Amino acid sequence: MGEEEILIGEQPRRSLAAPLIFFIVVTFQFVSIYLHQLKKKGSKSxxxxxxxxxxxxxxxxxxxxxQPSTFAQAAKLRRLAAAKEKELANYKEAHDKGMKLSSDSYPKILFISKVVTYFVLICWFWRTPVAEISQQLVQPFGWNYTLVDFIYQGQQVCL
Known part of the structure; x- marks a missing residue:
């Protein structure tokens, strides 16, 4: 009964640090991708x-x-279309300039918030293990030594 109590007491407590860090990193990545797509696509008014x-x-x-008799009318429509294209180019230039000013600040703000958040996470979890690998994953067959240990000790390994 005493050994069972020791084993139960030695179970590692589950921490929410790893899921929290994963969620924060994934959120930053999705926001970054969304801003990149928004900037690339642009908006059409x-x-x-x-x-x-x-x-x-x-x-x-x-x-x-x-028809030759409607040449003047067709030329007039083409000139009107060219004038509308110039108007569209001016509108698009003014609109893009306004969008560029606002869209340039978002990636900078995102980068600064990433740096600050990652720095806070590093300070917060500096001495706390956030992830754990089980012994069976590291040594699946119960070997006490790894290949590096054999080489380090000067022993030859035949594979």
């Missing part, structure tokens, strides 16, 4: 979509007018 549709329709109408 309703005005930009509308301008693109107008340009497409004007070019379609201009290509339909292929």
């Amino acid at each position: 309703a005005a930009e979509i509308q301008l693109r549709a107008e340009i497409k329709q004007l070019l379609k109408d201009a290509s339909a007018l292929s």
Whole structure:
């Protein structure tokens, strides 16, 4: 009965440190991927979509007018489409400049928060084991020595 009490008392207590650290690291990775995708994809506003549709329709109408008598009307539609393309380029440039200012700060904030969080975790769990490997995983066949121990002691190992 006394030996059983010692064995029960020696069981390692389960810590939530490893799942907590894993959750924090995974969360940071997902936020980083989300910000990268958001920056890469960009956002299309309703005005930009509308301008693109107008340009497409004007070019379609201009290509339909292929008779010599409608040449002036087709040229007018093409010039109008070119003007809309310039308007779209100016709108997109202004919109991208505003987005760049806001989207450049998010990765910096994320990086700083990662550094601070990882530093706090390192200080918090400095002397605490956060993960444990069982003896059966390290030495599955019950060998008392590893290959490195044999080589270190100067003994030859035949494989």
